[in-house]
Structures are given as C-alpha cells and as structure tokens.
Amino acid sequence: MRDALLLKASLRDMLRPRKLLAAAILALAPAAIALVFRMAARSYVSSDTYAGVADGALFGFVLVMAAVVFCTATVRQEIEQKTIVYLLTRPLPRWRILMARYASALVATAGTVAVGALVLAVAAFGPRAAVQAPVLRDIGVLLLGSAAYGSLFLFVATLLRRPLIFGVLYAFGWETLVPQLPGAFKALSLMSYLRALAPHRAPEAESLDIRQALGPISTFVITKGLAWTVLLAVAVSLAVAAAVVFSQREYAPRDDD
Amino acid sequence: MIVFERASRWYGQVIGVNDVTCHIGAGLTALLGPNGAGKSTLLKLLTGQIRPTAGTVRVFGMAPFANPAVLARLGYCPDSEALYDDQTGEEFVTLMASLSGLVGQERSRRVAASIERVGMTPHSRRKIGGYSKGMRQRIKIAQALVHEPDLLVLDEPLNGLDPVARHEVSELLRHLGDEGRCVVVSSHILHEVETMTRNIVLMYRGRLMAQGDVTAIRALIDRHPHRIMIETPDARRLARRLLELPYVLSARLDGIEASSVEVETRAPETFYSEFPAIVMEDNFRIRAFHSPDNTLEAVFAYLVGA
Numbered sequence: 001m002r003d004a005l006l007l008k009a010s011l012r013d014m015l016r017p018r019k020l021l022a023a024a025i026l027a028l029a030p031a032a033i034a035l036v037f038r039m040a041a042r043s044y045v046s047s048d049t050y051a052g053v054a055d056g057a058l059f060g061f062v063l064v065m066a067a068v069v070f071c072t073a074t075v076r077q078e079i080e081q082k083t084i085v086y087l088l089t090r091p092l093p094r095w096r097i098l099m100a101r102y103a104s105a106l107v108a109t110a111g112t113v114a115v116g117a118l119v120l121a122v123a124a125f126g127p128r129a130a131v132q133a134p135v136l137r138d139i140g141v142l143l144l145g146s147a148a149y150g151s152l153f154l155f156v157a158t159l160l161r162r163p164l165i166f167g168v169l170y171a172f173g174w175e176t177l178v179p180q181l182p183g184a185f186k187a188l189s190l191m192s193y194l195r196a197l198a199p200h201r202a203p204e205a206e207s208l209d210i211r212q213a214l215g216p217i218s219t220f221v222i223t224k225g226l227a228w229t230v231l232l233a234v235a236v237s238l239a240v241a242a243a244v245v246f247s248q249r250e251y252a253p254r255d256d257d
Numbered sequence: 258m259i260v261f262e263r264a265s266r267w268y269g270q271v272i273g274v275n276d277v278t279c280h281i282g283a284g285l286t287a288l289l290g291p292n293g294a295g296k297s298t299l300l301k302l303l304t305g306q307i308r309p310t311a312g313t314v315r316v317f318g319m320a321p322f323a324n325p326a327v328l329a330r331l332g333y334c335p336d337s338e339a340l341y342d343d344q345t346g347e348e349f350v351t352l353m354a355s356l357s358g359l360v361g362q363e364r365s366r367r368v369a370a371s372i373e374r375v376g377m378t379p380h381s382r383r384k385i386g387g388y389s390k391g392m393r394q395r396i397k398i399a400q401a402l403v404h405e406p407d408l409l410v411l412d413e414p415l416n417g418l419d420p421v422a423r424h425e426v427s428e429l430l431r432h433l434g435d436e437g438r439c440v441v442v443s444s445h446i447l448h449e450v451e452t453m454t455r456n457i458v459l460m461y462r463g464r465l466m467a468q469g470d471v472t473a474i475r476a477l478i479d480r481h482p483h484r485i486m487i488e489t490p491d492a493r494r495l496a497r498r499l500l501e502l503p504y505v506l507s508a509r510l511d512g513i514e515a516s517s518v519e520v521e522t523r524a525p526e527t528f529y530s531e532f533p534a535i536v537m538e539d540n541f542r543i544r545a546f547h548s549p550d551n552t553l554e555a556v557f558a559y560l561v562g563a
Contacts, residue, residue: 005355009341016343082339086400089304090356091329247323252306 002092003100010104013077014070023108026066027116030057031123038123047134050124051200054138058116059194063142064175066112067149068167070105074098075157075246076164084251095243098158102239106150113142134198141198148190148231151238158245184220193230196222258282258408258439259303264312266298273298275463276312281441285434287450287471288443290460296443297336299460300412303441304333316408329357332401336412336443338393342386346377346396349385350403357404371403372396376425390417398426408439415449427453482506483525488517488545495541504528 030053037049075098078084087097121135152170157163178189186192259281266273274295288296301307302314305321305328314321321327341349350372354364372381375395380388385396394417401409414430415423431453434440444450450457451471459466467473489495492515496508504524511517522528525548536543 002355002358005352009344009352012343013341082335082337083341085306085333085335085337086353087356088306088323089328089331089333090353091325091358092356093325094323250307252301 003096006087006092006097006100007103010074010101011107014073014104014108019069019073019108022069023066023112026062026069027112028119030054030062030116031119033057034120034123046125046129050121050134053120053124054117054134054198055195055200058113058120058138058142059145059191059198060175061171062116063109063113063145063194064149064167064171064191066109067146067153068164068171070108070112071102071150071153072157072163072167074101074105074154075251079251088251094247098154098243098246099239102150102154102242105154106146109146109150110143113146114139117142134200138198141194144197144228144231144235145190145194147235148193151235151242152190155238155242155245158242158249186222187220190231190234192222193227196227197224197231258317259441260313260315261299261302262313262315264302264309264314266295266302266307267310272463274302274309277460277463277465278312279458279465279468281439281458283434283437283439284456285431285440285442285454286456286458287454288441288458288460289445289447289450290443290466291445293462294445294460295463296445296460297412298463300333300410300441300443304328304331304410329404330407332404332406332409334397334401334409334411334414336416338390338417340385340388340393340397343384345382345384346388346392346399347372347381349396350381350400353400354403359404367403367405371399374402374429375399376422391419391422394418395422395426398429402433406438408441409433410441412443413445414442415444415446423449482521482523483528483548485520485522485525485528485546485548486517487520487543489541489543490516491541492516492518494539498535498539498541502528502531 034049034053037053038044038046041049075084078087078101088094090097117135117139121132125132153163153167156166160166175189175191179186179192179195261277261279264277265275272295277295277299288299290296298307302309303316303321305316305324308322316327317330319327321331341352344352347368350368351364354368359367369378372378375398377392377395377399380392381396385393388396394414398411398414401411409430411430414426418426427449430440430442434454442450442453455471456469457471458468487495492510496510496515496518499505499508499518499520504522504527506521506523508521509519511519520528535541
C-alpha cells in the first residue's frame with residue numbers, strides 16, 4: 001500500500017510538464033529524422049530508414065538519454081529540491097523507497113522509448129504498416145535496455161553528486177567509442193549487447209568501411225544468449241547494489257545551522 | 258528518550274557537533290544557539306538522517322540512523338522550505354501519513370485533524386506551490402504531527418510565521434509537550450523559546466554550553482552588561498538623562514559632535530520598557546535604536562568569554 005502510493009507520487013513527479021516535454025521531444029526526435037529522410041531521399045527504402053534511425057537515434061541516443069534523465073532523478077531530484085528528508089524520516093526501509101521511485105523512473109523511460117519506436121515505425125512505414133516484427137522486437141529489446149541502463153544510472157545516482165554529467169559522458173563518450181574499439185572491448189558496452197539482440201541491417205554503403213576492409217580483428221562474438229544474460233544481470237545486480245548503497249549512505253543536505 | 262553520549266559529527270574538516278553528551282526526556286525542550294551552532298546537525302543525528310562520527314546517539318534506546326522502528330515514533334519538521342510544490346497540502350500530508358503506515362478512514366481522520374490543528378483546513382486543497390512562507394511552515398508541522406508521534410522534532414518551526422501564527426504554534430507545541438510527548442524545538446531566538454518552555458539546551462560552535470532551566474541561563478546572560486545604540490541629534494542631553502537611571506552603567510558619546518549614544522545596562526528589559534516614556538517626556542528625537550547585543554551570537558560570545 002505504502003509502496004503503491006509512493007510509486008504513484010513518484011510517477012507524478014516524473015511526469016511533471018517540463019519532464020513530459022523533454023520525454024515527448026526525445027520520443028518524437030527519431031520519427032522527425034525519419035520524416036526528413038522520407039521527404040529528402042531520392043529513392044526511399046522504408047526498412048533501411050527505420051533500421052538506420054532506430055539504431056543510431058533510438059537505441060544510440062533516446063534510450064540512453066531517457067534512462068539518464070529519469071533514472072538519475074530518482075535520488076538526485078529529491079536531494080536537490082531538499083525533499084528527500086521527508087522520505088528518509090518515514091518508517092519505511094530505504095531500499096523500498098528507492099525501488100518505488102526507480103519503478104516510476106523505469107515506467108517513464110520505457111514509455112518514452114516504446115512510444116519513440118512506435119512513432120518512428122509510423123513515420124518510416126506509414127500508419128498501416130507500422131506494426132512489424134522488427135518494431136515489436138525492438139520495443140522488447142528497448143524495454144530490456146531501459147532496465148539495464150536504468151539500473152546503471154540509478155546506481156550512479158546513489159553514489160555521485162552529479163550523476164547527470166556522468167550519464168552524458170557515458171552516453172556520448174563510452175557508448176560511442178568503446179564498441180568501435182578492436183578486440184573484446186565491445187563487451188564493456190551495454191549497447192553492444194542490445195545491438196546483438198536487435199541488429200539493424202545497415203543500408204548498402206557506397207564505399208567499404210575500413211573495418212570491413214581490414215577483416216575481422218576479433219573473434220569475440222556476442223550471442224543472443226550472452227546478451228540476454230549480461231543485460232539481465234546488469235539490470236538486477238546494479239539495482240540491488242543501488243539499494244544497498246542507498247540504505248547505508250547519508251543523503252541529508254548539509255546546511256549552515 | 259533521547260541520549261547523546263560524547264557524540265561528534267564532522268563534515269570533512271568542519272565540525273558540526275563536538276563531543277555532546279545530554280539526555281532529553283518528555284516535555285518541550287528548546288535547542289537554542291546562534292546560526293552555525295550545530296542545532297540542525299544535532300537534529301539530523303537524532304532523526305537518523307546522519308550518523309555520529311564518534312560517540313553514540315540513542316532514541317527510544319535504539320540507534321536512529323535509517324531505523325524504521327525509531328522513525329515510526331518520530332515526527333520531523335525540517336528547517337528547509339522545500340516541499341512538493343505540485344501537490345496540494347492535503348495530498349502531501351496524506352502521502353506522509355501513508356508512508357507512516359496509516360490507511361483508510363483512520364488516515365483520512367488524522368490527516369484532517371492535523372491540518373485542522375495547524376489552521377490550514379481552508380487552504381488544504383490548494384497547491385503547495387502557491388502557499389506563503391507561513392502556510393508552508395504550517396503544512397510542514399501538520400505532516401510531522403499526522404501520525405501522532407511520541408517524539409516530535411522541529412527545526413526552527415516559528416520561522417516565517419506572523420505573530421498570531423507564532424503564538425498559535427507556540428501554544429500547540431507547549432500543549433503537545435504537556436501531553437507527555439517529547440518535543441524538541443530548535444531556535445536562535447531566546448525570547449521566542451522562552452514563551453514556550455523553561456527547559457533549554459544551549460549550543461555554541463558545535464558544543465553543548467548548558468542545559469537546564471532558562472532562568473539560570475538568563476542569570477548567566479544578565480551578568481554581562483547589555484549595549485544599546487541610540488542615534489539622536491540630542492545625544493549629549495539624552496546621555497545625561499540616561500545616566501540618572503539606576504540601571505544604566507554608562508553612556509558613551511561617539512565624539513564631540515555626537516550623534517549617537519551607546520548605553521550599557523544590566524537590566525535591558527527594564528530599559529526597553531521605560532525608554533519610550535523617557536523619550537516622550539523629554540521630547541527626544543530618536544533616529545534609530547538598536548542593540549549589537551540583541552543577537553544570540555553576542556550573548557554566547559559573552560558566555561564563552563570572547
């Protein structure tokens with residue numbers, strides 16, 4: 001009962017107009033890009049457009065940013081607005097407070113990416129052909145990705161004062177650079193596992209990618225089984241770690257008393 | 258009910274509370290000290306928001322940090338004005354009641370009663386974002402009261418309240434103390450807490466300076482002369498007149514062309530009550546009137562011999 005009420009209040013907090021606007025912009029951005037392609041391309045191939053935008057914009061940007069924005073807010077927003085004191089002085093185990101807030105952040109993140117995928121499909125394929133197997137698969141993988149990234153940023157939020165900065169650096173630095181590195185480095189990127197579950201066929205390139213020209217540098221392959229295992233393990237273990245940290249650390253803002 | 262045993266709390270190199278030992282029982286106790294004395298740190302320790310760096314803190318015989326068994330019996334009203342601005346007062350108090358384990362009709366009854374108790378019933382359906390400072394203060398007190406805790410901790414609860422509301426809240430807190438609850442109130446204004454309780458804990462620079470009846474503390478304070486600065490074009494004539502008063506120790510002018518008088522007295526309250534009549538009788542023109550010793554900081558500086 002207490003958890004449900006806290007979840008409801010947290011969800012309401014997550015869906016404030018300003019955040020809702022940010023979520024709407026994030027969700028609609030891939031569709032906008034697809035529409036631009038549709039209008040500008042000489043020979044438009046809907047599946048190529050969907051694949052390219054889903055891979056680059058939806059998975060590579062919207063998913064990570066939505067997780068950063070919503071999941072770091074679970075703790076930091078309460079600390080910054082100094083309302084955390086009301087939650088931490090109530091007779092509720094701290095891990096339950098955190099999990100209730102995290103659940104609301106997950107709903108917001110998953111909602112943003114799911115809507116983003118559907119609107120992108122409508123923009124790429126048209127409203128009648130939008131519900132296709134790759135779209136449904138992508139939504140499933142995006143939900144799993146929301147949980148994995150969500151737990152990562154939740155954990156970071158329980159540890160750092162400025163988790164948003166970490167999140168942005170992670171999204172645009174680590175997740176962009178690491179999958180491109182040779183060898184087994186891609187095993188350190190969550191995006192590599194998501195792409196293994198939801199591979200998007202790249203459009204035929206006019207020139208050959210240098211990595212293809214050089215041939216396979218690494219024999220390390222992420223199988224679907226490994227991807228599921230790693231993403232689920234990350235989602236669960238980091239959520240548990242965040243709960244443990246949140247139960248032990250002090251979050252009372254220091255003030256001049 | 259509350260026991261601090263050699264409790265210290267450091268924030269890196271800065272000390273918040275230094276080697277405090279004290280016991281606080283039932284009734285209303287005022288935690289008094291100037292800004293930066295360590296009052297809020299002490300309250301955070303006893304409400305389980307932070308842990309002591311050294312020593313122990315016990316509330317109801319248990320360590321309070323993140324302890325639901327302690328928090329179930331504790332109500333806390335923080336100093337910060339921060340609230341959930343997009344909720345109504347009633348929604349906020351209801352959420353806090355729910356988090357304290359209240360459900361159904363009992364919850365509704367207690368929410369209504371606590372809101373009524375702080376005089377917020379007419380405004381409880383309005384968004385907190387539109388509340389005045391005093392209304393925010395009242396709704397914060399309501400959420401602290403809603404689960405009828407055995408221990409009520411309020412950090413500067415009279416801040417932002419108008420005189421009528423101050424009186425009402427003071428009466429409410431005194432009443433809660435009289436009911437046998439343990440009520441701990443922090444303040445940096447001596448006369449404000451004197452109207453509520455005789456039982457005072459004095460803090461200064463993180464240390465506990467004194468604990469006990471306010472009369473004894475008043476006597477300590479009254480041993481030191483109290484300075485009052487009066488700005489007037491009639492400085493010489495006023496100084497002469499004030500020196501005739503038996504409780505005025507000295508009257509010092511600020512130069513040959515004096516425009517102000519600094520008076521020292523051991524009976525400030527008598528001085529303040531009689532001064533307006535003197536001004537009216539002898540037709541003095543007063544431009545400004547203040548006391549550098551009216552702040553608690555100055556009082557504590559005297560007490561520590563600074």
